[in-house]
Amino acid sequence: MSEITITIDDRQISAREGDILLWAALDNGVYIPHLCAHREEEHPSASCRLCFVEMQGRPMPVPACTVKVADGMVVSTRSERVDALVAAGFELIMSNHRLDCKNCAANGSCELQRIAKERKLRLKPKNLPALERDLPVDSSAAGILYDPGKCVLCGHCVLACRSSGRGILGFTRRGYERIVTTFGDAPLGESGCDSCGACAGACPVGAFSTRKAR
Amino acid sequence: MGNNNTAVVSAAFEQLKAAAQQKWEQLHSKPLILVGAATCGRAAGALSLLEEVKTELQKLQLDATVLEVGCMGHCYAEPVMVIYNEGFPTICYGYVKEGVGARIVRDYLTEGDPGIEFALAAIEPNDFFPTFQDFPRGVYENKIVMEQCGFIDPRDIDHYLATGGYSALVKALETTPEEIIETVKASGLRGRGGAGFPTGVKWETCRNSAGDQKYVICNADEGDPGAFMDRTILESNPHLLIEGLAIAARAAGAEKGYVYIRAEYPLAVERVALAVQTAKEKGLLGKSILGSDFNFDIELFQGSGAFVCGEETALIASMEGQPGIPRHRPPFPAISGLWGKPTVINNVKSLSYVPYIINRGAEWFRSNGTEKSPGTAIFALAGKVVNTGLAEVPMSTTLRELIFDVGSGIANGKNFKAVQIGGPSGGCLPEEALDTPIDFDSLTKAGAMMGSGGMVVLDENDCMVEIARFFLDFTQKESCGKCTFCRLGTKHMLDILERITKGRGKPEDIDMLMELASKVREGSLCNLGKTAPNPVLSTLKYFREEYEAHINEGRCPSLMCKDLIAYYILPDKCERSCDACVGSCPVEAIYDNEDRIKVINQEKCVKCDSCMVACPPQYKAVIKVSPPYKVAEMEQERGKK
Numbered sequence: 001m002s003e004i005t006i007t008i009d010d011r012q013i014s015a016r017e018g019d020i021l022l023w024a025a026l027d028n029g030v031y032i033p034h035l036c037a038h039r040e041e042e043h044p045s046a047s048c049r050l051c052f053v054e055m056q057g058r059p060m061p062v063p064a065c066t067v068k069v070a071d072g073m074v075v076s077t078r079s080e081r082v083d084a085l086v087a088a089g090f091e092l093i094m095s096n097h098r099l100d101c102k103n104c105a106a107n108g109s110c111e112l113q114r115i116a117k118e119r120k121l122r123l124k125p126k127n128l129p130a131l132e133r134d135l136p137v138d139s140s141a142a143g144i145l146y147d148p149g150k151c152v153l154c155g156h157c158v159l160a161c162r163s164s165g166r167g168i169l170g171f172t173r174r175g176y177e178r179i180v181t182t183f184g185d186a187p188l189g190e191s192g193c194d195s196c197g198a199c200a201g202a203c204p205v206g207a208f209s210t211r212k213a214r
Numbered sequence: 215m216g217n218n219n220t221a222v223v224s225a226a227f228e229q230l231k232a233a234a235q236q237k238w239e240q241l242h243s244k245p246l247i248l249v250g251a252a253t254c255g256r257a258a259g260a261l262s263l264l265e266e267v268k269t270e271l272q273k274l275q276l277d278a279t280v281l282e283v284g285c286m287g288h289c290y291a292e293p294v295m296v297i298y299n300e301g302f303p304t305i306c307y308g309y310v311k312e313g314v315g316a317r318i319v320r321d322y323l324t325e326g327d328p329g330i331e332f333a334l335a336a337i338e339p340n341d342f343f344p345t346f347q348d349f350p351r352g353v354y355e356n357k358i359v360m361e362q363c364g365f366i367d368p369r370d371i372d373h374y375l376a377t378g379g380y381s382a383l384v385k386a387l388e389t390t391p392e393e394i395i396e397t398v399k400a401s402g403l404r405g406r407g408g409a410g411f412p413t414g415v416k417w418e419t420c421r422n423s424a425g426d427q428k429y430v431i432c433n434a435d436e437g438d439p440g441a442f443m444d445r446t447i448l449e450s451n452p453h454l455l456i457e458g459l460a461i462a463a464r465a466a467g468a469e470k471g472y473v474y475i476r477a478e479y480p481l482a483v484e485r486v487a488l489a490v491q492t493a494k495e496k497g498l499l500g501k502s503i504l505g506s507d508f509n510f511d512i513e514l515f516q517g518s519g520a521f522v523c524g525e526e527t528a529l530i531a532s533m534e535g536q537p538g539i540p541r542h543r544p545p546f547p548a549i550s551g552l553w554g555k556p557t558v559i560n561n562v563k564s565l566s567y568v569p570y571i572i573n574r575g576a577e578w579f580r581s582n583g584t585e586k587s588p589g590t591a592i593f594a595l596a597g598k599v600v601n602t603g604l605a606e607v608p609m610s611t612t613l614r615e616l617i618f619d620v621g622s623g624i625a626n627g628k629n630f631k632a633v634q635i636g637g638p639s640g641g642c643l644p645e646e647a648l649d650t651p652i653d654f655d656s657l658t659k660a661g662a663m664m665g666s667g668g669m670v671v672l673d674e675n676d677c678m679v680e681i682a683r684f685f686l687d688f689t690q691k692e693s694c695g696k697c698t699f700c701r702l703g704t705k706h707m708l709d710i711l712e713r714i715t716k717g718r719g720k721p722e723d724i725d726m727l728m729e730l731a732s733k734v735r736e737g738s739l740c741n742l743g744k745t746a747p748n749p750v751l752s753t754l755k756y757f758r759e760e761y762e763a764h765i766n767e768g769r770c771p772s773l774m775c776k777d778l779i780a781y782y783i784l785p786d787k788c789e790r791s792c793d794a795c796v797g798s799c800p801v802e803a804i805y806d807n808e809d810r811i812k813v814i815n816q817e818k819c820v821k822c823d824s825c826m827v828a829c830p831p832q833y834k835a836v837i838k839v840s841p842p843y844k845v846a847e848m849e850q851e852r853g854k855k
């Protein structure tokens with residue numbers, strides 16, 4: 001693959017043709033909010049809708065995780081439209097998130113906190129009411145805690161669990177009810193989970209976390 | 215393909231066609247009775263009509279053929295029956311209720327009395343009776359894909375062959391794929407599945423994509439509630455889309471095709487499966503079609519029903535055995551589709567135009583409709599319109615013509631309020647937009663969309679906030695939940711709309727709705743989310759004052775939102791002794807006052823509407839009032855008198 005040059009926010013960046021724009025930016029120190037993109041996946045999930053950027057020649061903002069870079073590409077990570085869209089998407093996600101940073105395992109390393117800081121957004125939604133779903137925390141596994149109320153449906157745990165060879169986790173249900181769970185909604189402790197911790201390592205927020213063995 | 219076997223192909227075809235024509239002529243050598251028995255006809259009693267007619271013929275020892283056919287589109291008049299009687303005009307009958315069918319058959323076939331009082335219209339021009347073309351509807355209607363629907367037996371391939379079927383496939387075998395693509399491109403045919411993408415361009419992209427293995431898929435998922443155009447074609451003329459799909463395959467370079475039909479269409483599944491099987495038996499599908507070097511096979515795939523599975527990438531995922539959830543495009547299916555292979559996906563209607571375009575030419579197709587949207591549009595007219603059912607009209611027909619001439623206007627003498635076009639993600643257009651011509655671009659510009667052709671006519675009694683809530687409720691429930699904006703944005707929007715229809719709206723809600731709607735539209739991954747806000751945006755654009763009445767005054771101007779109305783009996787109008795309302799009330803909320811005038815106990819009333827229906831039309835004493843507190847005022851007013 002050939003070396004090419006692209007421009008992000010007026011900065012020249014060299015990348016390899018066909019690289020994904022999101023990673024090219026991040027690897028060169030340009031931050032773009034993102035939750036669902038995964039380096040090893042060939043096809044982007046493009047579901048969190050936070051990585052929007054402006055691209056020259058494109059009428060509307062595009063998710064950076066869906067773009068393969070080409071020579072001479074001109075990108076800006078910020079614009080009024082992008083900022084408004086990202087702010088709206090982030091507020092939607094946070095309106096459906098059990099916010100409790102003080103007691104959260106991810107506090108300090110949380111991707112949501114990072115996005116809020118980078119883009120100067122509030123963690124607690126200003127305009128939208130909280131959508132409560134009353135999903136119980138699963139503490140049935142020896143070394144893993146799962147709080148679906150914090151899950152942002154990025155899918156990293158599903159991929160990590162699969163790569164670990166266990167493949168216990170998956171998405172089920174549609175629409176607003178969509179959720180990450182085990183086969184047949186069995187509690188983790190009864191699903192074959194041996195607390196390997198792959199999910200917790202992959203989770204960008206505090207939905208999956210490890211806990212000290214009892 | 216080598217021109218050397220065009221002779222083989224046409225010889226094989228001529229043989230099939232000659233046999234079919236002979237059968238067709240024989241069929242018409244004695245009286246022929248057609249009963250429209252697609253799903254719509256069956257719901258209206260077509261199957262018992264069929265039995266009744268057969269029994270009558272047997273009783274009278276009459277030699278006539280009775281056939282179960284598909285739907286002509288006059289669903290409002292079902293059950294529908296057509297009689298061919300040598301020496302008499304061919305007549306189409308409507309509203310053929312129990313007993314009537316037998317009577318028409320008896321009178322017409324034994325005494326030559328065609329039973330004009332039951333006739334809808336004659337099929338061909340004659341001296342006695344008007345044809346469909348003589349009615350306003352006929353002036354606008356211009357049937358292409360529905361031309362044969364209701365006139366041939368969908369289970370008999372010979373009927374299709376005898377009336378010109380599969381001759382376009384023969385033509386396609388005799389030319390090159392490139393020429394087919396050129397013709398379809400020149401015709402300007404745009405996809406009827408909703409997005410209006412040029413069909414020829416899609417085929418060309420697939421043809422030019424790398425790889426030997428390619429697929430064509432007919433999208434017959436038709437998930438829009440109230441839409442049944444595709445079902446009608448599948449049930450009434452399945453060979454038309456099979457021929458269209460075969461031509462698409464030849465053009466795109468595919469040897470394998472699928473028809474993705476929703477499992478909720480059992481009759482369509484049955485008829486398409488039979489059609490595929492008989493086409494194979496005749497050598498019109500399968501290996502070396504009609505002796506040519508073209509191989510093409512079709513398999514049915516039954517979709518399990520989720521609305522979003524009609525979206526092409528979700529449809530492919532579901533065919534691959536994965537959850538039916540959309541994927542990011544590009545790549546488009548024409549480049550990487552089923553199993554990663556180049557795949558053409560076309561709607562039933564799009565494919566059904568193709569045989570006609572190949573036979574009659576691109577120029578002919580362009581002589582209908584507009585420059586950018588040639589051809590016809592098929593709508594399922596529903597709601598408060600007199601003639602519900604299917605109508606095929608040229609693009610460029612205005613909404614007014616479609617509703618008031620083809621549909622014969624608003625039912626029950628009410629006033630038109632709006633028309634909701636394009637399925638659940640379509641928009642609501644008001645009176646002032648009625649002169650909008652029907653075409654892809656004009657409808658989008660007006661704030662609605664062509665969609666798949668659902669059209670719901672709304673009258674003065676329909677609350678536009680409730681209508682917006684109703685449609686958004688559908689799309690919100692059908693969201694796959696993958697992406698943030700659609701999953702959560704539509705949920706918040708629905709919550710707000712529910713609040714407003716319950717009288718708990720806040721002044722800032724309108725701005726919030728607008729903001730959410732525009733972000734869901736811009737930010738969603740697939741077109742379900744991108745279009746879901748349309749009903750909300752269009753009603754906010756054209757009927758904002760109704761939202762404001764709900765929010766600011768707690769009033770539903772159309773008296774539809776239950777929480778914002780109360781039932782009230784007008785003392786001056788109540789006849790006192792009829793008591794009809796009292797008996798109809800399920801919760802005993804109606805009592806006599808000292809003058810025996812009926813009064814509703816508002817605490818008890820559950821707003822079921824029964825008393826309003828029960829009160830005889832000469833009194834019309836029960837009314838709805840909004841906001842509900844008005845009742846107290848009215849009662850007080852009366853107390854003073």
Ligand SMILES: Cc1cc2nc3c(=O)[nH]c(=O)nc-3n(C[C@H](O)[C@H](O)[C@H](O)COP(=O)(O)O)c2cc1C
Pocket residue numbers: 404405406407408409410411413433434435436437438521522523524525526527559560561562564565666740741742
């Ligand atoms: C939510 C959703 C549902 C859809 N449902 C259907 C459907 O039932 N039938 C259909 O033909 N197209 C449907 N489509 C459009 C398809 O994605 C695709 O554009 C179409 O089948 C292409 O065919 P055409 O080019 O002939 O229109 C749907 C799209 C969306 C976003």
Ligand code: SF4
Pocket residue numbers: 097098099100101102104105106107108110111112113123150205206207
């Ligand atoms: S996941 Fe992140 S934002 Fe959520 S509570 Fe934990 S630390 Fe806070």
Ligand code: SF4
Pocket residue numbers: 150151152153154155156157158180199202203204205207208
């Ligand atoms: S649990 Fe964590 S990793 Fe898994 S989908 Fe939810 S947020 Fe993503």
Ligand code: SF4
Pocket residue numbers: 522540692693694695696697698700701738739740741742743744
């Ligand atoms: S827009 Fe809706 S239906 Fe489409 S991918 Fe997103 S969540 Fe799923």
Ligand code: SF4
Pocket residue numbers: 781798799800801802803804814818819820821822823824825826
């Ligand atoms: S609306 Fe129904 S519940 Fe109310 S008074 Fe009339 S009949 Fe009774």
Ligand code: FES
Pocket residue numbers: 033034035036037045046047048049050051063064065066
């Ligand atoms: S990272 Fe691009 S959409 Fe989620």
Ligand code: FES
Pocket residue numbers: 783787788789790791792793794795812828829830833835836
């Ligand atoms: S008589 Fe009074 S409502 Fe019917």
